[in-house]
Amino acid sequence: MRPWLLALALPALAVACERPVYFSFDTGHMGVAEQVAATLDKHQVPATFFLASEPTLEGGHSLDERWAPFWRRLAASGRHDFGSHTWAHDIWVADLADGAMRFRTQAGSQRPSWRQLDAAGYCAELRRVDFRFQQMTGRALDPLFRAPAGKTSPRLLAAAQACGFRHVGWSPAGFLGDELPSEQVSNAQLLQRALARIQPGDVLLAHLGIWDRREPWAPAVLEPLIVGLKAKGFCFARLREHPDYRSAWTP
Numbered sequence: 001m002r003p004w005l006l007a008l009a010l011p012a013l014a015v016a017c018e019r020p021v022y023f024s025f026d027t028g029h030m031g032v033a034e035q036v037a038a039t040l041d042k043h044q045v046p047a048t049f050f051l052a053s054e055p056t057l058e059g060g061h062s063l064d065e066r067w068a069p070f071w072r073r074l075a076a077s078g079r080h081d082f083g084s085h086t087w088a089h090d091i092w093v094a095d096l097a098d099g100a101m102r103f104r105t106q107a108g109s110q111r112p113s114w115r116q117l118d119a120a121g122y123c124a125e126l127r128r129v130d131f132r133f134q135q136m137t138g139r140a141l142d143p144l145f146r147a148p149a150g151k152t153s154p155r156l157l158a159a160a161q162a163c164g165f166r167h168v169g170w171s172p173a174g175f176l177g178d179e180l181p182s183e184q185v186s187n188a189q190l191l192q193r194a195l196a197r198i199q200p201g202d203v204l205l206a207h208l209g210i211w212d213r214r215e216p217w218a219p220a221v222l223e224p225l226i227v228g229l230k231a232k233g234f235c236f237a238r239l240r241e242h243p244d245y246r247s248a249w250t251p
Contacts, residue, residue: 017235019200022242023047024170026085026146027054027062029108029209032218036208037074039219043226048168048239049074049208050146051129052085054107057209063129068136075137081238083144084129084165090117092151101156107148108211119159126165143248144168144239166248168239170205173197176225178206178217191221195228203242 025036025047040047051071053063060066074080089107096102099118106112117125130141145165147156157167177190198204206217226236239245 017237017241019234020237020241021174021198021200021229021234022203022237022239024050024146024168024203024205024239026050026148026205026207027052028207029054029211030056030062030067031209032216033067033070033208035219036206036222037070039223039226040079041077043223043230044079045226045236046079046081046238047236048081048083048142048144050083050085050144050168051133051141052089052107052148053087053129053132054089055109062208063132063136071133071136072138075133075139079238081142081144081240082133083142083146083168084126085146086122086125086148087128087132088125089148090115090122090125091148092153092156095153095155099155101153101159119155119162122156122159123163126160126163142240144245166245168203168245171199171202173199174202174204176204176206176217176221178213178221179210180213182213182215187215187217187220190217191224191228194221194225195232198229198234200234201242203239 023045027050051063053061056062058066075082088105090103090105093102093104096116100116101122102114102116104112104114126145133141143164143166145160146168150169152167160167176194177185240249
């Protein structure tokens, strides 16, 4: 058989991702959600989404019926992973002497409030997102969560682990800066900084809409960041492939 015919006869071999980075997105006001999804689709980039029921620009919430088709479409693609970000965006403040934890509940434009949750209550907040996600998509969340603002304690992590959720933060260079005011850091500066600092294995963090940023980060930075990282030899993977998190899928 001629070499080129042999090549056609052999099955295509998967190319190993040797310099992976891991995109992750937290919910937000959802104003750039469709643009983020379209950009990931265009470049065939997987990501992990961490969901909370946050206020949206339309006056609803990121897990309401308005957004159910969006989450259903992303889940049906089979390209992405999905984790909990707590239902009400509860930001850990302190562990209390009675075994409970104190939280500041605040997302986007909301006024902050404070409440206490024990381990079972915190687990219920994580699972409430899972229940809603299953209603919208017909599938469960993956065994991951991200604590709002990245604030945790050993007690909080143990509570989440006991109900099946592994915490995922982000890499220092992976903080993509979409939370920063446009008046302080421009999109061009954020792009330049990310391309200069990101290293293989980094977990990257952005949001589906930030209230305080006047110059939307996506898709203005997202697309050239993807193109620029590819040009530098990076590839993209889901967190289920990350060496620190893939064991979460092991029974």
